[in-house]
Amino acid sequence: MNTADLPAPSASAVKAVRHFNRFYTREMGVLDPYLGTAMPLTEVRVLYELAHREQPVASEIARDLGLDGGYLSRILRRFESQGWLSRAPHAGDGRQSVLGLTQAGHDAFAPLQQKSRDEAAALLMRLSPADQQRLIHAMQTVESLLAPSPAAGTRPRTVVLRDPQPGDIGWVVQQHGEIYAREYGWNGEFEALVADIAAKFMRDFQPEWEKCWIAELDGERVGAVFLVRKSATTAQLRMLLLAPRARGMGLGARLTDECIAFARAKGYKKMVLWTNSCLTAARGIYGSRGFKLEKSEPYEGFGQQLVGETWSLKL
Numbered sequence: 001m002n003t004a005d006l007p008a009p010s011a012s013a014v015k016a017v018r019h020f021n022r023f024y025t026r027e028m029g030v031l032d033p034y035l036g037t038a039m040p041l042t043e044v045r046v047l048y049e050l051a052h053r054e055q056p057v058a059s060e061i062a063r064d065l066g067l068d069g070g071y072l073s074r075i076l077r078r079f080e081s082q083g084w085l086s087r088a089p090h091a092g093d094g095r096q097s098v099l100g101l102t103q104a105g106h107d108a109f110a111p112l113q114q115k116s117r118d119e120a121a122a123l124l125m126r127l128s129p130a131d132q133q134r135l136i137h138a139m140q141t142v143e144s145l146l147a148p149s150p151a152a153g154t155r156p157r158t159v160v161l162r163d164p165q166p167g168d169i170g171w172v173v174q175q176h177g178e179i180y181a182r183e184y185g186w187n188g189e190f191e192a193l194v195a196d197i198a199a200k201f202m203r204d205f206q207p208e209w210e211k212c213w214i215a216e217l218d219g220e221r222v223g224a225v226f227l228v229r230k231s232a233t234t235a236q237l238r239m240l241l242l243a244p245r246a247r248g249m250g251l252g253a254r255l256t257d258e259c260i261a262f263a264r265a266k267g268y269k270k271m272v273l274w275t276n277s278c279l280t281a282a283r284g285i286y287g288s289r290g291f292k293l294e295k296s297e298p299y300e301g302f303g304q305q306l307v308g309e310t311w312s313l314k315l
Contacts, residue, residue: 039112042067046075047109050085050101051257052250054285057096084108103290106260114261136160159251160216161258164224168214169198172224175241180302184278187303197238201226209235209266213258215242215251222246225255227262230272235263237273240282247281256285264315271315277307286311 084105177191
């Protein structure tokens with residue numbers, strides 16, 4: 001619809017929006033130093049994009065954040081001088097570099113992300129579970145109404161990471177069985193293994209030390225990850241999963257980052273995980289976040305000849 005064809009908003013409507021803006025800025029602490037850091041909000045936003053995007057490039061970040069290219073270049077140079085930023089040649093475009101955070105960059109960003117998460121949790125804790133859902137739905141409504149109109153044939157995507165609900169763990173097992181059979185030819189032994197891991201997680205769940213995240217895209221389940229207690233000092237990342245329709249959006253990276261932030265907040269000293277050499281996308285996420293390959297061993301399993309890998313990350 002052409003906005004020129006719409007009637008002008010009433011004075012009372014304008015007043016209501018301004019009143020909400022004042023309430024929101026006060027409640028969210030927008031006018032305070034952002035997350036207790038000397039960094040401007042824009043720089044923290046750029047850090048967030050670098051941490052969560054898969055193969056980010058400067059032009060895309062500038063476009064999505066509405067930043068002047070020269071301003072973004074100065075921010076990136078500052079990050080690079082602090083040892084936070086890495087650059088690699090872009091395989092498809094020689095004019096651009098693929099950007100990423102170094103381990104020092106992730107270390108700088110992690111406490112900011114955790115503080116932001118803690119502030120959001122403190123806000124929600126004032127509400128009952130039912131009112132929390134009302135608030136979330138209201139926020140999604142505001143976002144969907146005010147977001148720029150999508151290109152023809154597309155629509156805004158809503159991503160939510162939430163705690164598991166009844167039926168979610170069974171879905172995780174099912175999706176592992178279906179996806180790995182279709183994409184890698186693995187047999188039912190793998191689905192049985194996942195079912196055993198999932199059942200143990202539910203039976204022995206320690207909420208103060210362990211967590212599961214379910215990723216939703218537009219209200220449908222598309223991913224999951226689990227963080228379990230391996231020992232008093234070591235956490236284990238397990239069963240990272242992303243449905244094909246949700247790939248390329250940085251969700252796998254977000255799920256991994258949630259695990260890392262949770263483990264750090266709980267005082268774990270180390271994270272470990274087991275994967276296979278053929279899972280190149282997952283390995284890329286782990287490597288970009290500072291995980292190191294500790295052991296590699298060929299084996300026969302799930303009807304295939306595979307190479308199992310153990311990775312670890314010091315927290």
